[in-house]
Amino acid sequence: MELRGKRVLVMGLGLQGSGIAAARYAAEQGAIVRVTDKKPADVLAPSIRALAGLPIEFILGEHREEDFRWAEIVIRNPGIPRNSPYLQIARAHGAQIEMELALFMLACPGRTIGVTGTRGKTTTTTLIYEILRAAGKPVVIGGNVAGVETLSLLPQIRPETLVVLEMSSWQLEGFEQHHISPAVAVMTNLYPDHLDTYASMEEYGAAKANIFRYQRPEDLAVFNYDNPWTRRFGEEAPGRTWFASLERGGSFPRGSNELLPFIFRDTPLPGRHNLENVLLATTVARLLEIPDEIIASTVRQFRGVEHRLQEVASIDGVRYINDTTSTTPVAGRMALMAFNEPLILIAGGNSKHLPLEDWPAQIVARCRAVLLLQGSGTEELLPALRAEAARQGRPDPVQGIFNRFEEALDAAVALARPGDVVLLSPGFTSFGMFQNEFERGRRFIAYVRALQEHKGQRLEPEQDH
Known part of the structure; x- marks a missing residue:
């Protein structure tokens, strides 16, 4: 342009x-x-x-x-x-x-691999990038990646470069007027989100669908078969289409019973949703003809992405997990299901007016204590938690509502016992108390590392023991 x-x-x-x-x-x-x-x-x-x-x-x-x-x-x-x-x-x-990403796509000479979805897109994008890098491919990463100036990548991109891009629904809106989609499209899932911006799930889904809508017949698309929305989109895609299914145990081309088995389950990432991300990323890598041994080695070593179920430290037998990018009730529920240990949950914030669904029931069933951060979302969640506790015949897990983040963290530390997990997984946006969710995560990390440093001398003999 x-x-x-x-x-x-x-x-x-x-x-x-x-x-x-x-x-x-x-x-x-x-x-x-x-x-x-x-x-x-x-x-x-x-x-x-x-x-x-x-x-x-x-x-x-x-x-x-x-x-x-x-x-x-x-x-x-x-x-x-x-x-x-x-x-x-x-x-x-x-x-x-x-929009920036559309301008990039119009100018980019490399082969683009786009990843979108409500949850898992950053983890899937990053794992695809790491596998390609381990295979020695010329590869860059950009798009909806915090701190990356995607347009500034253009001078280093050649026709043979693989360009792995995380794509948000908002960024994908810019593709429609130019009728552009990446050469490889990946959709992780679709859940209610951004309904304060979009009029309906259909409108939100239509923005996401731009990732494959303008592909050519020779292009490639990979969809999560186990999510109803992405399964439906997979039937509409104009390019070569594959589905990835944990339930079926692997990946398969559209219209075929041929199954490529999922053999890369040996991952340190917690939770079923992360297995879905690994399956999608490894399916893409295999279709790009990356050897299985390189894929397996990368998956085994991949520790995930900062701010997404990130284990910050283990102190006095308590694990501290930063999941600040959990900004929807669905994300909050998925985080809970990734752990079997007793949970001290830090949740709450401002609402996008999304359905809570069974998140309150999961919180009451799985959490030993809950600390809530002030906000409009907390005002929706609190009565639902109390009603659910009464329904389940359990005590109210809420131990306080806090307008200062560090006070909530102090309370979590005081409540935690050896064997517990202190989990920051808010389920709501950060606005009001923080500039964005990344600031929320950075403050959690800083607090935990200061706590670790404070207790470090006492901890070392226990760790050696």
């Missing part, structure tokens, strides 16, 4: 890399670049520093209508809703609305 001399407005600088990459790319392509974000300059200081020296004008702490009337092209951050009134102003004045 020709940007030289065009008036380009980047809407949403953010802190995770997408807005930074869009602004850098547009400036380096010779565009006249403005960046606008409602966050103030002090919050966005790291992102501003990353763009130092480039001819970019910053309009921060507000969005101005005049900037959207000025722009010929608006590159919107994935977190900006499609129906934003500011985008409507830009469209009314003839502006083209673009």
